[in-house]
Amino acid sequence: MKKTFKILFCILIPLIVGGVSGYFTTTNIATWYVTLIKPSFNPPNYLFGPVWTTLYILMGISLFIVLNKAKEFDKKKIIVVFSLQLILNFLWSFIFFEFHQLGLACIEIVLMWFSILYMIIVFYKTNKWAAYINIPYLLWVSFASVLTFTICFLN
Numbered sequence: 001m002k003k004t005f006k007i008l009f010c011i012l013i014p015l016i017v018g019g020v021s022g023y024f025t026t027t028n029i030a031t032w033y034v035t036l037i038k039p040s041f042n043p044p045n046y047l048f049g050p051v052w053t054t055l056y057i058l059m060g061i062s063l064f065i066v067l068n069k070a071k072e073f074d075k076k077k078i079i080v081v082f083s084l085q086l087i088l089n090f091l092w093s094f095i096f097f098e099f100h101q102l103g104l105a106c107i108e109i110v111l112m113w114f115s116i117l118y119m120i121i122v123f124y125k126t127n128k129w130a131a132y133i134n135i136p137y138l139l140w141v142s143f144a145s146v147l148t149f150t151i152c153f154l155n
Contacts, residue, residue, distance in 0.1 A: 007061070010060040010061070011057055011061065017056075018053070018056045021090050022093070033097065037154040038154070039147070039151070039154065042147060051140060055137045059137060062130040063078075066123050066127055066130045067079075069130070081122045084115050085112060091108060102148070102152035102155060105152070106152050109141065112141060113138070120138060
């Protein structure tokens, strides 16, 4: 029962963070974002929700795995590294969608990308699979980075 609660907690953390940022920025997607010039490779808006939900679930699973496998003295570092990338993830939505700061969003997403890479490296030292399941997250943020820079350039 303790492990069930722990995995649910680990999965709910990123889902709640993503849900809160989505809740507060959704109106700007329907109003401001649709007015921007976007590149031909911009995915349809309906795709973002399922992709992010899947990535948040994978993040939570990986956190659960490393917290269960890590030595006690490594857990603090794992939590800090995980929290850092999640905070940057959360902030990007507000910087881009709420505050319409495209240039700042470009800088912030680069920081997020490096924090995700660092998280993968840290997780790899404890459990390879916990690191590997975050590769789709890194790839998606890589794509989102190109998209963010292109939208900034076009607008």
